[in-house]
Amino acid sequence: MTSPSSGTGTVAHTQQLAAVLADSEPCSCFSAANANDTAVAPIQGPEGKMNELVKSLPSPTLPGIHLPCSDTYKGWLFKWTNYLKGYQRRWFVLSNGLLSYYRTQAEMAHTCRGTIPLATAHIDVGDTCHFVLTSGGRNYHLKATSEGECQRWVSALQQANANATLMMHQSDDSGDEGPGPQEDRTINQGVLKTLSTKLDDLSTCNELIGKHGAALQRSLSELEDLRGAADSTDRVKSVNERATLFRITSNAMINACQDFVDVAESHNRRWQKALQYEREQRHHLEETIEQLAKQHNSLERAWRENPTTYSGEIHYLSERGDDSDENEEAEFFDAMEDSPAFITVSATGSIKHKRCRIPDKPNYSLNLWSIMKNCIGKDLSKIPMPVNFNEPLSMLQRLTEDLEYSELLDRAAHCDSSLEQMCLVAAFSVSSYSTTVHRTAKPFNPLLGETFELDRLEEYGYRSICEQVSHHPPAAALHVTSQRGWSLWQHITIDSKFRGKYISVMPLGNIHLHFHASGNHYVWSKVTSTVHNIIVGKLWIDQSGDIEIVNTTVKDTCRLKFSPYSYFSREVPRKVTGVVEDREGTGHYILSGTWDGKMESSKIVDSSEGCGGSEGKQKTVYQTLQPKLLWKKYPLPNNAENMYYFSSLALTLNEPEEGVAPTDSRMRPDQRLMEAGLWDEANTHKQRLEEHQRLERKKRDAQVNEALEDGQDVEGYLPLWFEKRTDETTGDITYTYRGGYWEAKERQDWSQCPEIY
Known part of the structure; x- marks a missing residue:
């Protein structure tokens, strides 16, 4: 794979691809701003949204192009392996609060060598170009190629660490109390908004894959009809460029799917905990209501059997006023549906409270x-x-x-x-x-x-x-x-x-x-x-x-x-x-x-x-x-x-x-x-x-x-x-x-x- 510093060949290839895509069907996704810069044209519709998706894709057909994204950062770093091999060059990708590394960029499609969750990581900056990530009891010693690159990595990791810690705070908080309602609602809304955005990305990718696939199929059919013709070379070139576009769109689809899965998995545990908390609260409420119902019935029965033992009275208070005389023989085991009812027991001896103190210990001296x-x-x-x-x-x-x-x-x-x-x-x-x-x-x-x-x-x-x-x-x-x-x-x-x-x-x-x-x-x-x-x-x-x-x-x-x-x-x-x-x-x-x-x-x-x-x-x-x-x-x-x-x-x-x-x-x-x-x-x-x-x-x-x-x-x-x-x-x-x-x-x-x- 060509390195990011490949220079002229990369720029020429990019300009050529941008020109082809500008004239090709069904969309025009790229344009070259000048000979030394590759920019994404502000195109509207699915094709314009596609530009945003491909920013984070390491396309093998576009070497040297680094398209930074707001929630991703990637590049080469040197990782300490062991005393025999020392530092080895690895391709690192920071996305969704996770730092993953590969031996090569091509490995991103099939093999990940390791993933570091930044929500629980600690970042230490060492000597020149050197920093250490500590997570899960392991230390990862990393080096950048320059001080500037090291500083950019450290800043990106610290920001990702802060974001991940904030997002995972509720899911990692395993105390007896449940999550705060307001903060829980805010986080849920943010996650749902993120998932909705990812679904939109998937829909866009799906639409574009259909269009580019159809265009590629048409080109292949035309290529078969024009065998031996003079313009066959141009048609082959057109097919290649459209195949490249189809590949980029497919990679964007894969990346959008992975983002959706990552977000869903990162919050799955929190949602499960919230569900379990609600179940426990419901169970506790059911037990409380059952106990209150038993006490209610016991108090009513005791009062009806011997009301003179109570120094006070039991009153049914409702919106209809005092109509207890009409229901003197009825037993009220459940609250009336048409009116709220409350029980007031003024008898001081009906409920026994446990003591909360005993006499103070005397100050006796003894050898x-x-x-x-x-x-x-x-x-x-x-x-x-x-x-x-x-x-x-x-x-x-x-x-x-x-x-x-x-x-x-x-x-x-x-x-x-x-x-x-x-x-x-x-x-x-x-x-x-x-x-x-x-x-x-x-x-x-x-x-x-x-x-x-x-x-x-x-x-x-x-x-x-x-x-x-x-x-x-x-x-x-x-x-x-x-x-x-x-x-x-x-x-x-x-x-x-x-x-x-x-x-x-x-x-x-x-x-x-x-x-x-x-x-x-x-x-x-x-x-x-x-x-x-x-x-x-x-x-x-x-x-x-x-x-x-x-x-x-x-x-x-x-x-x-x-x-x-x-x-x-x-x-x-x-x-x-x-x-x-x-x-x-x-x-x-x-x-x-x-x-x-x-x-x-x-x-x-x-x-x-x-x-x-x-x-x-x-x-x-x-x-x-x-x-x-x-x-x-x-x-x-x-x-x-x-x-x-x-x-x-x-x-x-x-x-x-x-x-x-x-x-x-x-x-x-x-x-x-x-x-x-x-x-x-x-x-x-x-x-x-x-x-x-x-x-x-x-x-x-x-x-x-x-x-x-x-x-x-x-x-x-x-x-x-x-x-x-x-x-x-x-x-x-x-x-x-x-x-x-x-x-x-x-x-x-x-x-x-x-x-x-």
């Missing part, structure tokens, strides 16, 4: 080391500790706090892809640690047989029951059922050790999660929690270790790594990373974030083997799309530092409720007194409860020994609401919910409950 110095190497669960080291919640309540971000599981229940579902499950497993970052106080050790229920059916669609099923070793069992498509259960045993400078808490056992619609069953465990600076300094907590989440149904896995904090590390504190893989071990998503802040997922689009792995193994390097926010921590309530750093959910867990079992943690006297700030009285009751528990244990041991002497087979203590079974998935001995608690609560029959307080 921690004087108590802990004799506990080194021992299991802290066996050591009586004053309430000064506690927070006014039991371990059962702390275990239930894992449900604070249950909406992650609600979203996961509606996922069609098991891999996307795994991302949300992983985020949920991390979210359970977000409330612990400032929670250095220990929860109360539950008494054997102690329970805790959390009924959030109306607010969040779930309810849970937890029971202390063993005292030594301390073990609790939890079961959660949700009306939004999932169930969760776990059996956790706590092993804690005091090492002098720090306390380590190791939860043992598995967490199970089952989604009703898909049948997917997930299993994972918890990491180690460590409280540092026991002897001197400010207490702080860290989470470290690995979590492996397994979808036992389809064998997808996710390995999460909780990096331990190190003063000398440059890593983000409390960092969590992970990879979601299918059953073949192929990675599909990268998870990253912190256990006290947020988690994001990035879809993997490419992977390669790199160096730097441990034990001589190769490390896999992943190329991903922009990250998507999965979970973000709620801000703590006001004055949280004086309320044990409790979250909004934690503040409600010990709130007294009517109708709960007498073994519920809310009923513990020492815990209630501590929450009220009466720590001395709380310590007195705590010692009494622990002594009562020891006496009960001695009685049980004596009964077991007596039964064994009589040759009877006894199992020892049996929990009330849970039973010991062999887990079918893991093969471990675990405690699972046997049922009956919520039925007993409905009957208010707690006769089976032991007296533990």
Whole structure:
């Protein structure tokens, strides 16, 4: 191919072609302004529009002509390949926010050597004629032939980067909130206008291809009729020129098609996200309306059955005035079509609001080391500790706090892809640690047989029951059922050790999660929690270790790594990373974030083997799309530092409720007194409860020994609401919910409950 600096031959050929095209049928697309410049004539109609399209075409029949376009830039650059070959000459094309490169211009028709998206690229200008593009973790070292050419490339790339970033801002923004309506409408209108323009280009090209094709066919027919004639040479030349025009028009058609496809593909993801956002909003609206309808019906029914219990009245307000007397016997389950209706309930006791604060923590001073110095190497669960080291919640309540971000599981229940579902499950497993970052106080050790229920059916669609099923070793069992498509259960045993400078808490056992619609069953465990600076300094907590989440149904896995904090590390504190893989071990998503802040997922689009792995193994390097926010921590309530750093959910867990079992943690006297700030009285009751528990244990041991002497087979203590079974998935001995608690609560029959307080 002739280079752009071919000089005289190029100009002469251009002038000749322009003259031929000016006299030829069916159109006249080009004219020469002078011997040293090639210009596009301002011709009207499809032929005039054709001039604009061919500006960006590298025509093999018009060497040396560079027709710049407003959204494209192209030319030769030198690209660094490797240390053996160094810089190699490549043909670069900048269009629609993408920088593509080829070995030659001819390769544009069939082979692209690489494409760099400028929306996520970073541009660094180096030495003379040298600049670097960084995108997707790769560096592209490029050189121009002159400083002027380098500056033109850098300016074009920076402008394209700014435009691409602006256009892709909405599609790359994967937060929980949807796109802004006004900005979303503006971008959509711009995209639709661009697509409409591209369609016009395609229509123009189609019309011209038809005309030029017909003219070419006529020329070929005339050429056959004039074989051997004197003017055959001129006719051959005419046919060649018309074939050239047809080729240029065809290339314009191809280019216009590619532009249309590029624009459509670049916004496809954004439109899909907008559609998904609308679906989620519709689903949320449907759930809200359903809840409002249920509350509406419940309030009406309650008022009609016993209106005297309400301090106020229920009024139906409509445009027709007060006509409620005429409809006294009717039940209004739906709003009337001919008139809007509203319900006003002035009764203050009809709806119970959860509390948003507890009494401030008293300022008690205590020498921690004087108590802990004799506990080194021992299991802290066996050591009586004053309430000064506690927070006014039991371990059962702390275990239930894992449900604070249950909406992650609600979203996961509606996922069609098991891999996307795994991302949300992983985020949920991390979210359970977000409330612990400032929670250095220990929860109360539950008494054997102690329970805790959390009924959030109306607010969040779930309810849970937890029971202390063993005292030594301390073990609790939890079961959660949700009306939004999932169930969760776990059996956790706590092993804690005091090492002098720090306390380590190791939860043992598995967490199970089952989604009703898909049948997917997930299993994972918890990491180690460590409280540092026991002897001197400010207490702080860290989470470290690995979590492996397994979808036992389809064998997808996710390995999460909780990096331990190190003063000398440059890593983000409390960092969590992970990879979601299918059953073949192929990675599909990268998870990253912190256990006290947020988690994001990035879809993997490419992977390669790199160096730097441990034990001589190769490390896999992943190329991903922009990250998507999965979970973000709620801000703590006001004055949280004086309320044990409790979250909004934690503040409600010990709130007294009517109708709960007498073994519920809310009923513990020492815990209630501590929450009220009466720590001395709380310590007195705590010692009494622990002594009562020891006496009960001695009685049980004596009964077991007596039964064994009589040759009877006894199992020892049996929990009330849970039973010991062999887990079918893991093969471990675990405690699972046997049922009956919520039925007993409905009957208010707690006769089976032991007296533990």
